[in-house]
Amino acid sequence: MTRKYIDCREYKSDTNCSVAIAADNDDELLAAAVQHAVSVHGHTDTPELHTQLKQLFKEGTPPLKI
Template sequence: MARKYIDCREFPSDMNCSVAIAADSEDELLNAAVQHAVAVHQHVDTPELREQIRELFKDGTPPLVYR
């Protein structure tokens, strides 16, 4: 399976979050991203949140510098 990532820098927020998460497994990435969304951004872990997050996955690894 190809590496995938999600990058908070792509989504404006009051806290200017700079976290990017990558994993070789979509399930592993989803679990880590949901934990981050709940712990840091105060989202509630719901099936809808999980689907929204999964739709934001990108192939590869996050860029070192976000523009």
């Protein structure tokens, strides 16, 4: 299984968020990404948010610098 990640540094935000999250499976990554999106960025936990976040997953680990 390939490790996957999502990296807030790749997307503009009001907070200039520098969080990157990685996991060994999609379910763990999605759970952490949703929690982060809701608690830090003020998104609402909806099926649409889950779909959007899954589309942003990348294989591997986040780079040290963007």
